[in-house]
Amino acid sequence: MADPSTLQDFLAAHLRAHPNDEQLLALISDVAVACEKLADLVRLGELAGVLGAAGQENVQGEQQKKLDIIANDVFIECTEHTGRVAGLASEEMDNHYPISDGSPRGRYLLTFDPLDGSSNIDVNGATGTIFSIIEHVTSAAPTDEDFLQSGAKQVCAGYCLYSSASMLVITLGDGVAGFTFNHHEGVFVLTHPNMQVPEATNEFAINAAYSEHWQAPVKRYISECVAGKDGPLGKSFNMRWAGSMVGDIHRILCRGGIFMYPLDARMMADGKQGKLRLLYEANPMGMLIEQAGGVAHTGTSPILSIEPEQLHQRVPVIMGSREEVDRVVSYHASL
Numbered sequence: 001m002a003d004p005s006t007l008q009d010f011l012a013a014h015l016r017a018h019p020n021d022e023q024l025l026a027l028i029s030d031v032a033v034a035c036e037k038l039a040d041l042v043r044l045g046e047l048a049g050v051l052g053a054a055g056q057e058n059v060q061g062e063q064q065k066k067l068d069i070i071a072n073d074v075f076i077e078c079t080e081h082t083g084r085v086a087g088l089a090s091e092e093m094d095n096h097y098p099i100s101d102g103s104p105r106g107r108y109l110l111t112f113d114p115l116d117g118s119s120n121i122d123v124n125g126a127t128g129t130i131f132s133i134i135e136h137v138t139s140a141a142p143t144d145e146d147f148l149q150s151g152a153k154q155v156c157a158g159y160c161l162y163s164s165a166s167m168l169v170i171t172l173g174d175g176v177a178g179f180t181f182n183h184h185e186g187v188f189v190l191t192h193p194n195m196q197v198p199e200a201t202n203e204f205a206i207n208a209a210y211s212e213h214w215q216a217p218v219k220r221y222i223s224e225c226v227a228g229k230d231g232p233l234g235k236s237f238n239m240r241w242a243g244s245m246v247g248d249i250h251r252i253l254c255r256g257g258i259f260m261y262p263l264d265a266r267m268m269a270d271g272k273q274g275k276l277r278l279l280y281e282a283n284p285m286g287m288l289i290e291q292a293g294g295v296a297h298t299g300t301s302p303i304l305s306i307e308p309e310q311l312h313q314r315v316p317v318i319m320g321s322r323e324e325v326d327r328v329v330s331y332h333a334s335l
């Protein structure tokens with residue numbers, strides 16, 4: 001048997017080794033179809049009439065873009081009636097979304113950020129979709145509480161990056177594989193098998209405009225990075241900030257780096273524990289990064305070990321190349 005060359009070949013190879021995963025793999029196909037539809041819409045941009053604000057806020061008080069809502073609807077349409085999901089939850093919906101009456105209920109719970117990096121939509125910058133799949137452990141209709149499982153329980157995590165090329169990147173707990181979308185043939189082609197995050201890096205990603213609000217460990221680390229090769233870290237650093245977690249994490253999966261969206265003083269004053277959401281941003285990206293050999297942490301605990309308390313819970317995020325994440329975690333322990 002030749003090496004798998006498309007997403008469907010890859011899923012078929014996984015099925016031969018894991019026959020019990022048939023429904024899970026079918027769900028990943030459904031997710032891929034949703035991502036294909038979104039990749040086409042994002043590529044058309046203004047020609048598809050998808051740019052601009054929707055004129056309403058989501059449950060988290062954020063202004064929604066038209067594409068946030070369209071992407072959420074596309075995900076529901078592509079997954080709700082297939083009999084693979086028991087329920088859905090997303091950044092754009094207040095509570096979990098129950099499967100319509102009459103539709104068969106599947107074994108899995110799907111959480112997603114339908115359009116991550118919303119502020120990039122109107123400027124033709126990188127955006128993406130992030131998703132996480134866990135098992136629904138009872139046969140009853142799910143409640144919000146059923147979604148509150150730690151990241152360690154994810155059976156699949158992934159994202160689709162909409163950028164100069166669209167790429168689906170997934171893990172089933174056995175490494176990370178990246179597929180590039182061929183828009184002409186409507187197929188995801190395996191182009192990045194076995195993605196790895198290098199242990200060492202000299203590239204960091206953080207929104208430095210918020211530096212006055214950071215806590216001491218992050219202030220110390222970034223000041224040491226910008227001190228360059230004559231500073232305590234003894235090397236020069238580069239900085240990148242895509243404004244889209246999918247764009248930044250994809251770069252780190254390709255060439256290493258450290259991504260940080262830390263807790264800061266403004267969040268604490270607002271009673272928030274971070275900006276990024278645990279269930280559909282930090283957990284799936286954390287699983288991908290760890291499956292690729294990196295580390296995903298809050299500064300005080302591993303992301304995948306957190307027991308969630310709320311659907312839209314926020315957490316500080318520090319993830320990427322092992323050496324630098326370990327360094328930032330050690331600064332949290334010592335300051």
Ligand code: AHM
Pocket residue numbers: 062091113115116117118119207243244245246261
């Ligand atoms: P979103 O899901 O509403 O788009 O918000 C999440 C995004 C991340 O993709 C990105 O890392 C971050 O917010 C950017 O935030 P900021 O604009 O504060 O730099």
Ligand code: MG
Pocket residue numbers: 091113115116117245281
């Ligand atoms: Mg997001």
